[in-house]
Amino acid sequence: MKVKVLQNILDANTQMAQKNQRLLDNHRILALNIMASPGAGKTSLILKTIARLKDKTRIAVIEGDIASTIDADRISDQGVAVVQINTGGGCHLDANMVENALNNLKLNEIDLLFIENVGNLVCPAAFRLGEHKRVVLLSVPEGDDKPIKYPMMFTESEAVVINKTDLMPLLDFDLDAFKRKVIGLNPDVEIFQLSAKTGQGLDPWLSWLEAELKSLRA
């Protein structure tokens, strides 16, 4: 019975996610669902990407948090449209929350939409939002064993961003082992390694975004 209820919730969420994606497609908006543990650098990556792309790409952000508007405030300071979702304790965004947020954005003025999920390496993986690509960040201090311990997140994502590479020399992080584990779970995944703090390694990530934007408009 318990499993059945959960299945119904997931089915309803998937239908709403498909509706969101059709709305985004109609407006030719590329939407990315950004997922990670707390403090892995989701907001920092979004901010750095805004700084580099905002002159040629119209960007908006949906910010998901349990509580507070800290991250939304940081993004709004960059002159980018942002809608805050507070889940009030919920451990992930769902498609219904994102639909409400989309209703509060001027969709005709957006090319690229970041949806920053709640900091959590578990729950967000089970809920589609209507995004075109799912991106999981893994920061170097978290350790290279995370794909084994939290496999669903790495299996379900189209891109993995290894963040905080500036700390790599100080920590026991086996980059090759990490990549092997990720590719073992998800052979077609894109892997980027960068430091959102220093900006090092950002170019391949930006090129990928631009190629995805181009292919959506082709």
Next chain:
Amino acid sequence: MKVKVLQNILDANTQMAQKNQRLLDNHRILALNIMASPGAGKTSLILKTIARLKDKTRIAVIEGDIASTIDADRISDQGVAVVQINTGGGCHLDANMVENALNNLKLNEIDLLFIENVGNLVCPAAFRLGEHKRVVLLSVPEGDDKPIKYPMMFTESEAVVINKTDLMPLLDFDLDAFKRKVIGLNPDVEIFQLSAKTGQGLDPWLSWLEAELKSLRA
């Protein structure tokens, strides 16, 4: 309706947690629920504590993970009794899982029980397991804003451990601001700051554990 179902689940869990705590009390076992984001250093802190206390204290560990036995293997290598719980996707331990694990431990041979929860700064806060103390780890690379974004975890815990202090000089972590936020949420909380990697700052943590063990046996 949805809220009511959740409330029933939480009530049933609380009753099972109380049953677990009575069982632990009968055996004079001090049980700690260790919670944190993925990669914050829960296993490392447990391992360091085992190394320092195992000659005078009989320690056992219940390891909670979505998948894998990596952490349980590391602990078993130290000659300590360990039971692995794989939640199979679930984002937190619950009291029922812990009851099953307790049935697989020799309770007459344990003084101190660590229950390492799934790496998650959200869901574990809502589920009591039967523990005497709840401990949340926050690693310095996660940032000092986490109590604002994930308040329940900091409100519900009896102790906060700031881990990876060896990285503090390299990162923008405002220790005073972090402590102020934690104390604002939870004025009576114990706060420790240490590096499980280097061992620096471990003594106050160990003294607290020993005092708690003593008071349980008084």
